[in-house]
Amino acid sequence: MCLGIPGKIKKIYEINNIKMAKIDYSGVEVEVCLEATPEANVDEYVIVHAGFTISRLSEGEANETLDILREIDKINQQEHNQ
């Protein structure tokens, strides 16, 4: 249940006064509730739990963490070459 799945927002709309969205999980479209991330936009990645978005994924932060890991990689390689 904690294994949230990231998906991309394709469409935002309302049903019965509840903010909903169509999310694309690598080709599979699912309807989720957008009430906890109402500011999320189309084409943005969100994490979904129990049919409910709980977090917007930051692409900038994602790349920054990878850069830190690549930095470790570089240091390792330098040490290896020495």
Add this chain to the structure above:
Amino acid sequence: MTINDKYRNRELVQRTIQEIKDTVTQKWYIMEICGGQTHAFMQYGLNDLLPEEIELIHGPGCPVCVTSLELLDKAIAIASHKDVIFTSYGDMLRVPGSEKDLFSVRASGGDVRVVYSPIEALKIARDNPEKQVVFFGIGFETTAPANATSVIKASEQGLDNYSMLVSHVLVPPAMHAILSSPMNKVQGFLAAGHVCAVMGYKEYEPISKKYEVPITVTGFEPLDLLLGILQTVRMLENGQFQVKNAYPRAVKYEGNIQAQAIISKAFSECDRQWRGIGMIPMSGWKLRSEFQAFDAEIRFNVDHIQTKESEICISGLVLQGQKKPFECPAFRTICTPQNPLGATMVSSEGACAAYYRYGKYLNG
């Protein structure tokens, strides 16, 4: 390629493991709180790649596993009412109650339905005004925004035939319980990334300080898990007791403020019984008094429940990180995913199910 796919890069995984090996100098016990992370470690085989100095202790972060037997028996009693449509997340249906499980209620003619979200349960209530629709609101902080929203919307829309059996549990009080136990071995934690996505990680700072344990907010992809381990090991080796965030693409320090507002509108803190562990003070959420009309425990008279737990199953000790699944005499003999004695063998986040599924009984 999604953002997360980049976190499965084989070369970076190998390099990060090497960095962990180069950093570690002694034995460390690290608990991954979330059962989803227990499964992810085994699914990717990462636990076999880590240096032997690092021992992962599997935490109680499996909501299906810790939902109390009393509440499960109440769910079974409510689901057996003939005018009730009982809705639940799928994993809960096979968890053994004192006498039977929710699947057997369905087999005997009860209307028990699996839903993906409580928003679906609301729709069922709207479509079936002559029935009482009950949703089994289990979960940690991650499912709380969804569960809370369903009650708030039911109240706003006058859906009087909807109610929730609430079994919400919270991570920080469980960490207090683990760390203050005389049996505790845990020296560092991987905090569950998605719980922190909702709640932030401010509330972990006093825990880290009080018990002198490093805590790293950690995601679910291979590189996320390894970065969580690396940051925790670095802090352990340096004697630092802080909270760090290894999952910043999804988690902010303050969490999701909107989600927290939804939660506190519907829920307030309460003592909660954890299956296999016992009562942990202020470790749960219950519906606020203004939403009591939607509380299934009040709507249905189910106070006379007598519970009976399996005498063999050691899932409580597994949930507290004190025993490994293969140390249970019932593991793989009389307890299997097809015929589970305890909830840890049922759930896709349970440690026993993970050991069974990924063959972790072969070499211990």
